[in-house]
Amino acid sequence: MSEHLFRRPLFLDRWLTHWIFIAIILVCGIYSAWDKYETSIAIDFYQMWGIGNAMKASDHSLPTPYFAKSQYGKILDAISEATPDERLQVANKTNHQIYDFGLEPTASPLLFALFALFPRGYSQSYGIFLACDLSLFAFSIVLLFKRFSSLSTFLVLLFGIILFEPFRSDLNLGNLNLFQFSAVSIGLYYSEKVRSHDASFASRGIFLALIAFGTLIKPNLALIAIAFAAPLLLPIRREEIIRLLATLVTSVFLLLAIPCIYFKSFTVWSHWLQYLTTAGKLNFGLFSGNLSTTAVIAFVSGQPSDSLKIVILVLSAIFGTVAMFCSTPRSLRCLLGCSDSSIAIAMIVTLAISPLVWWHYYLILLVPIIWLVNVGPMFSVPSALGVLSLLLASNIISLFDRNLYLYNVYIVPSCWIPLLVGVLLACRAQLDVHNPSSRQHEMLRSNS
Structure with missing residues (x-):
């Protein structure tokens, strides 16, 4: 009888193992992010943060960044010279060694408008960026383990955080690929729910709007966005397809309008496309x-x-x-x-x-x-x-x-x-x- 009283149900052991795995992954992730905050200058983050801060410093008098790199670069040079933030100074010098005027504004206008929300302090902004990165990563890990609660999932993620060079590289540069990993993981969890017959129109519309947002932030995953969106539009009634398409088009229109308002230019998107298609911009050896x-x-x-x-x-x-x-x-x-x-x-x-x-x-x-x-x-x-x-x-x-x-x-x-x-x-x-x-x-x- 005593053995029966002290024997825990099997589901409690699985539940405990499940959260131990999550805790280990998150602790390792926090350690990696903190290590990069202590040592990294985040040269990619500098690019994304710098455009918005140069615009703020100019009282929003600058044109779009794609054909005014020299003006943005000079303002960022002045900001780095006037700051005691050594991370910003080193990031500025390093980017000057790589790019003309220290800038390569290949990011989308919406991404630059979003990063303009960060404070003017470079290290402070980088810390906030890593905290947001880790928060979304933590949420995605919890959802991943809800879908695949196994030793295999734990081992792959542990290897990913400790030895996977793409993970280390993204944290070191301050880029958005960990955000994209988290967003796709979260999207896969909720796509199963919004594709069900019981899903509301509002949930499907919000899901499509978020897909549009992620695509316009960084369009390198456009094909993945199509793979997410297509199943929501195919097996449903014509009236609902029209409503969902109207929601998607409205979301895209509003997202396109935000950087136009921020940069005071209705041609900012065409400037970006023209800049990207300039010879040599994507042809790295x-x-x-x-x-x-x-x-x-x-x-x-x-x-x-x-x-x-x-x-x-x-x-x-x-x-x-x-x-x-x-x-x-x-x-x-x-x-x-x-x-x-x-x-x-x-x-x-x-x-x-x-x-x-x-x-x-x-x-x-x-x-x-x-x-x-x-x-x-x-x-x-x-x-x-x-x-x-x-x-x-x-x-x-x-x-x-x-x-x-x-x-x-x-x-x-x-x-x-x-x-x-x-x-x-x-x-x-x-x-x-x-x-x-x-x-x-x-x-x-x-x-x-």
Whole structure:
């Protein structure tokens, strides 16, 4: 009887383990962020913070930043010279070593308008930025463990925080990729709810508005935004589609208007697009930090103009080969219908064909990797391919020999290939689990 009284229910043990895992991840994340706050100058954050602060210092008399870099740069130089903040002084000098006038305003106008809300103190603003980053990350981790409460999830996240170079790089530079990882993780949790028949029109409209906001803040995830938005618009009545489209268009219009008002220019968006399409803005070479597949192919082949075509052919060949031998029409429909797999494919295609991919961009791959290691048995082929992708995208080779660091430029851009194969195989495996007789029916049909 005494043993029965003191025996805890199994669900309490799972609940306790669940929160211990979350606590360890968050403590490690806080430690990493604090370490970067103590040591990093956050040169990317300087770019985003600097435009708004230069505008404030000029009493909003500056034109748009895309064709007035010198004016913004001079004001930021004066601000850094007048401040006792050593972090700002070093960030200003470092950016001058990299860019003309110390600025490279490739961010969207909405992002610059948003970062204008930060205070004028650079270190204070950077601290607030990291606190917001960690808060959203903490919320996403709680939701991730609600979806995938497993040892595999814990190990992937722990590796991500301690040894995953994209995570360390993003914190070091003060960029937005950890925000994007968190936003996609949160989006996947709530997309299942807003796609249900019981979801209200208001919840779907808010979800679409947030998708528009995230896309206009940093449009590099536009394909992922489409993968999120499309299922909300397809299987519903015509009247509701019209209402949701009206909500989406209104949200986009308001978000486009905010930077126009802030910069007092209705052409700020066209200025941004014109600046981005200027020759050389996205054409960084392989050994200048650009870890894109197109950069590798351009370097190896010596044909930069054909590199994107080659990547698309490789992507199509892998997709077609795996689809032919390992998938069925039903599993391909499952691939596009499941939120996790469709978002994973959108990420893979985005990273595979993008002409410019900095190392921290690969942080977003933690989302499909966590799904792959949970979608089947721990030692299944898809989970192994997910782990392989994690290792390829990290700096793991340098742990064995620092002299091998340069080989990362060839290794990292290939990380999406095992992930693509793993996602396709996982969809086939999921189909077989939900309908064990599906393969038998297909074999009988083909024999007949």
